[in-house]
Amino acid sequence: MQQIIKFFLRFKIGILFLVLFSISLALTIQSHSYHNNKWISSTNSITAFFLNIQHDLSSYFNLKQNNLKLQKENNNLKEQLYNLNITTNDSIILDSLYTFKPCHVISNSFKRVDNYVLIDLGQSDGVKEDYAVSLPNGILGIVEKSEKNYSRVISILNTNLSVNAKLKNSNNFGSLQWDGARPNTIFLEDLPRSASFNIGDTIVTGNNSLIFPKDIPIGTIKNYELDNNIGYYSIEVKLFADMTSVNHAYVIIPKNIREAKDLLREKDE
């Protein structure tokens, strides 16, 4: 017994190192798998507090630019509104599937392979996990973890996330994935060979997602490649949104998601 204790005392530094090192490696491995990265997260109140202060300060510097962005978005929406033949009445609006909640992006990252975004809405605002977050001109990601006042969003610039997307002009769909390289390009994979498209066509969110509403514009086709062995296209998509400077975003709160999920579960069983 004494021998064992002596042994441990002699190598305590090495053992301490190994223990801590394996803890950090475990945390690292865990962070590389989607939906498991919950221990080390910036949604906790201390880090969120500092990031929030930073956001408050730095947002003043971008005020003018952001105002212009919002004005432009407003303008677009007004155009759409007045070009519609307004024959709808209130009941249709009440039946809408989603509600939008505006939020601020407190901390954004785009230079890693697995990026996350922190937003200033949380459970107390009705934001739950797996809700979609969109931008004025694109999509931002999916809420991965939500605490009382803050939520962490897994960005579309994250190699662990894939989003259902389709061509605007046809119904051929594929999955949207990031390769970890450039923050303004993303790849649409697994689009069948039968699909027809041109460079410059628009990519929108697909119908097969419970998280994102369909037909949100994402980006345009920049380049494509056909893998002859598998018979699927890999399309390079240029994002409409500048992911390096996002400030305002919208959490999309679905109204009937539970029903849809129950149906899916029934189908599985």
Place this chain on the structure above:
Amino acid sequence: MVLILIQVLILDHILFLGYINPYLYILFILALPINLNRVYIILLGFALGLCIDLFNNTGGVHAASTLFIAYFRPFILRLSFGISYDYNTLKLHKTDFKEQFLYVVIMVFIHHLLMFSLEYFSINYTVEILKNALLSGIFSSILIFTTLRLIYKA
């Protein structure tokens, strides 16, 4: 504490030329007193890295790499300062310009290589890992070295 905040609030936003980002925070581990108990150094390294991870949502990437250089610090000290380290007479601010620079560069590059490999976590990204480690490493080394000189001057 101040270093952590400087790192996450200012330096993580630099991103010079698209992918170069300096990591100043390991200065803390570099500048710890030479004869401090190794157990403390290791624990401090781990805690420091974990704080950075908390802000960056990176799991345990920074914790692992900071811990690693904290553990191997004595060996690198001996490697770069040679005999004076063995006789316990080493004072960081009294050392040679060249030896100090060597010490900073070795520590920074070990840290960066490990950090980027853990961050990308795939052999497919070897080129990116090396490129990032090299470019960010140069940037960090210069920044840390200058800060170190300024501290010792003051």
